[in-house]
Amino acid sequence: MSAAIETRGLTRRFGARLAVDALSMTVPEQAVYGFLGRNGAGKTTTLKMVLGLIRPTSGAVRVCGLDVARDRIGAARKIGALLEAHGFYGGLSGAENLGLTARLLGLPTTEVERVLEVVEMRADARRAVGGYSLGMRQRLGLARAMLGAPPVLVLDEPTNGLDPDGIADMRQFLKSLPQRTGATVLLSSHLLSEIEQIATHVGVVKDGRLVLEGELARLKAGLAPEILLRTSDDARAAQLLAGSGLTSVATKAGQVVALRPGDDADQVSAALNRILVQADLAVFAIGPRDRSLEDIYRQVAVSPQRQPEAA
Numbered sequence: 001m002s003a004a005i006e007t008r009g010l011t012r013r014f015g016a017r018l019a020v021d022a023l024s025m026t027v028p029e030q031a032v033y034g035f036l037g038r039n040g041a042g043k044t045t046t047l048k049m050v051l052g053l054i055r056p057t058s059g060a061v062r063v064c065g066l067d068v069a070r071d072r073i074g075a076a077r078k079i080g081a082l083l084e085a086h087g088f089y090g091g092l093s094g095a096e097n098l099g100l101t102a103r104l105l106g107l108p109t110t111e112v113e114r115v116l117e118v119v120e121m122r123a124d125a126r127r128a129v130g131g132y133s134l135g136m137r138q139r140l141g142l143a144r145a146m147l148g149a150p151p152v153l154v155l156d157e158p159t160n161g162l163d164p165d166g167i168a169d170m171r172q173f174l175k176s177l178p179q180r181t182g183a184t185v186l187l188s189s190h191l192l193s194e195i196e197q198i199a200t201h202v203g204v205v206k207d208g209r210l211v212l213e214g215e216l217a218r219l220k221a222g223l224a225p226e227i228l229l230r231t232s233d234d235a236r237a238a239q240l241l242a243g244s245g246l247t248s249v250a251t252k253a254g255q256v257v258a259l260r261p262g263d264d265a266d267q268v269s270a271a272l273n274r275i276l277v278q279a280d281l282a283v284f285a286i287g288p289r290d291r292s293l294e295d296i297y298r299q300v301a302v303s304p305q306r307q308p309e310a311a
């Protein structure tokens, strides 16, 4: 798979503040890449450099193989973007707003109808944008990003401000985009659950640095396995586990037992079950625990040696 977006050593200072710090990310073609980080971590600044809206202090960005510093216009033509400020004219209808952009891009008006159809907004397209809900504006913004069917979409917090139904619709829509249109999607979010539901790939940015990147399924598979168990006496179970050389922690869901990489969770579960039953504990549940993006995130949050810059 080749890269739709690639940054190398991307750095941006605002005076003394280092907003983005030697960030090297790779977004494979047709990925939905979730760019995750807390508020102020450097996501928007990175996206703006990818879009050629602000210049890097140092480092480079390539979009579909084009160097953004050398060919800003060529690279920009490959990307459709949805940033926070929509900049629509409230007095004009949705279709008219899109028509303005389409004309600037030299696209036929049929293209406006096509993208309105994609975001399911044809019914409201003739109404003034001033009367649109935030969710409708967001969808119109997405439609505008898709004008001309660019191969790459860059979306900054696309579900921000949407109601729960709007969020669910938008997630489903974004998830299906690569299959439906062949596009690559780079989207930022500060919500782990959101990225987990949509993304095929993930990059985590912290204080301007990319501390983790990879295919979500692989990252999950790379985590040491864990077993979740619930018994009639979890405190006693923890003692028995410690006696068998296993460490465990109590969680709301039950006792979580850490295994060593390569341990077979089924075999260990069976052995643990025997120990617990022999000790007269009732075992309500025992088995491998599903790993989440939160588990991956917690690892980079607590183990600095996993950060590429410290390697």
Ligand SMILES: Nc1ncnc2c1ncn2[C@@H]1O[C@H](COP(=O)(O)OP(=O)(O)OP(=O)(O)O)[C@@H](O)[C@H]1O
Pocket (backbone or CB within 6 Å): 014, 017, 018, 019, 037, 038, 039, 040, 041, 042, 043, 044, 045, 046, 190
């Ligand atoms: N134009 C600017 N001038 C000065 N500092 C800036 C500017 N733009 C961003 N910053 C700073 O750079 C850092 C990264 O900001 P950025 O907006 O990229 O973060 P973010 O991860 O997108 O956060 P959010 O989700 O809140 O938008 C922050 O400390 C921010 O205050």
